[in-house]
Amino acid sequence: LKTDALTRIENAPDAAALEALRIEFLGKQGSISGLMKTLGKMSPEERQVQGPLLNGLRTETTDAIAARKAVLEEAELEARLATESLDLTLPAPEAPRGSVHPVSQVMDELAEIFADIGFSVATGPEIEDDWHNFTALNMAETHPARAMHDTFYFPDVDSEGRRMLLRTHTSPVQIRSMVEQGAPIRIIAPGRVYRSDSDATHTPMFHQVEGLVIDRDIHLGHLKWTLETFLKAFFEREDIVLRLRPSYFPFTEPSVEVDVGYSMDGTRRLVGGSGDDPGHEWLEVLGSGMVNRRVIEFAGLDPDEWQGFAFGTGVDRLAQLKYGQEDLRAFFDGDQRWIDHFGFDP
Numbered sequence: 001l002k003t004d005a006l007t008r009i010e011n012a013p014d015a016a017a018l019e020a021l022r023i024e025f026l027g028k029q030g031s032i033s034g035l036m037k038t039l040g041k042m043s044p045e046e047r048q049v050q051g052p053l054l055n056g057l058r059t060e061t062t063d064a065i066a067a068r069k070a071v072l073e074e075a076e077l078e079a080r081l082a083t084e085s086l087d088l089t090l091p092a093p094e095a096p097r098g099s100v101h102p103v104s105q106v107m108d109e110l111a112e113i114f115a116d117i118g119f120s121v122a123t124g125p126e127i128e129d130d131w132h133n134f135t136a137l138n139m140a141e142t143h144p145a146r147a148m149h150d151t152f153y154f155p156d157v158d159s160e161g162r163r164m165l166l167r168t169h170t171s172p173v174q175i176r177s178m179v180e181q182g183a184p185i186r187i188i189a190p191g192r193v194y195r196s197d198s199d200a201t202h203t204p205m206f207h208q209v210e211g212l213v214i215d216r217d218i219h220l221g222h223l224k225w226t227l228e229t230f231l232k233a234f235f236e237r238e239d240i241v242l243r244l245r246p247s248y249f250p251f252t253e254p255s256v257e258v259d260v261g262y263s264m265d266g267t268r269r270l271v272g273g274s275g276d277d278p279g280h281e282w283l284e285v286l287g288s289g290m291v292n293r294r295v296i297e298f299a300g301l302d303p304d305e306w307q308g309f310a311f312g313t314g315v316d317r318l319a320q321l322k323y324g325q326e327d328l329r330a331f332f333d334g335d336q337r338w339i340d341h342f343g344f345d346p
């Protein structure tokens with residue numbers, strides 16, 4: 001029995017045949033199992049002789065099956081390796097990839113440009129109170145400039161009786177910075193702002209970046225240098241032409257509006273050049289000015305010691321100018337095809 005079992009195991013052609021042999025010899029009804037059962041009926045003397053023999057037979061058979069199994073598995077693996085192959089030169093299947101929205105891209109660029117000239121980034125809440133958005137910026141309850149902001153007000157006052165609104169500009173961050181950190185200050189504040197207005201050039205939510213410098217002996221020359229440096233870096237060209245126009249904001253005095261020359265070739269893409277060139281037009285990009293001393297007072301600083309300048313600019317408009325896009329609303333449609341086209345690989 002033993003030689004027969006071992007040869008047949010040795011020659012089992014595959015895993016299924018080997019399993020059949022295991023059942024034939026070692027299964028419940030198997031021949032070796034049958035022999036083991038006879039031990040119980042033997043006399044003690046007989047059992048002492050047969051016991052070790054049968055146990056040895058069972059162990060040898062079990063080992064032989066395990067050994068054959070290992071050989072068969074090895075052979076199977078070899079066979080698979082020989083037939084299957086991986087082509088490492090095949091291009092990987094394309095995974096969907098995101099891109100950075102042009103508005104986010106521009107805000108990142110602005111933060112970088114201003115970081116180089118010593119500005120840090122400040123933030124404030126989008127749900128703002130009336131005092132920070134208007135009053136402290138020298139716009140009293142009755143100030144006509146309030147009407148120009150098309151403000152989204154909340155229907156009820158908050159628990160402290162404050163009138164809440166969606167901030168109409170990033171200028172309240174000026175107040176928060178002065179109140180919270182005191183002077184000196186050199187910050188920009190990018191973020192979302194809201195006005196009840198919607199057409200091809202206005203969206204009810206848009207983005208601004210505020211700038212604020214508060215220090216001793218700050219004057220208009222610092223403002224002009226800062227804006228020129230920023231716009232040249234942003235548009236990546238030295239021949240940017242700026243035009244500073246006297247203007248009015250309640251929170252700056254004097255106030256200056258800044259225009260850049262831009263192309264009229266229909267792309268809204270900025271090409272620079274003199275504003276007197278035919279085919280060019282001035283485009284307003286910035287509101288700015290020296291911080292009104294009343295605002296410095298409202299924020300709790302002494303205007304005789306601290307002066308400064310502030311500016312505010314529309315990020316979406318800057319993105320439009322730099323990357324060319326007719327309809328401002330396309331920036332906020334959330335159309336993935338548009339974002340893929342105008343976005344940037346991170």
Ligand code: PHE
Nearest residue numbers: 169171249287288310311312
């Ligand atoms: N907050 C102004 C606006 O939204 C822009 C501005 C900011 C003007 C800072 C002057 C100084 O139009």
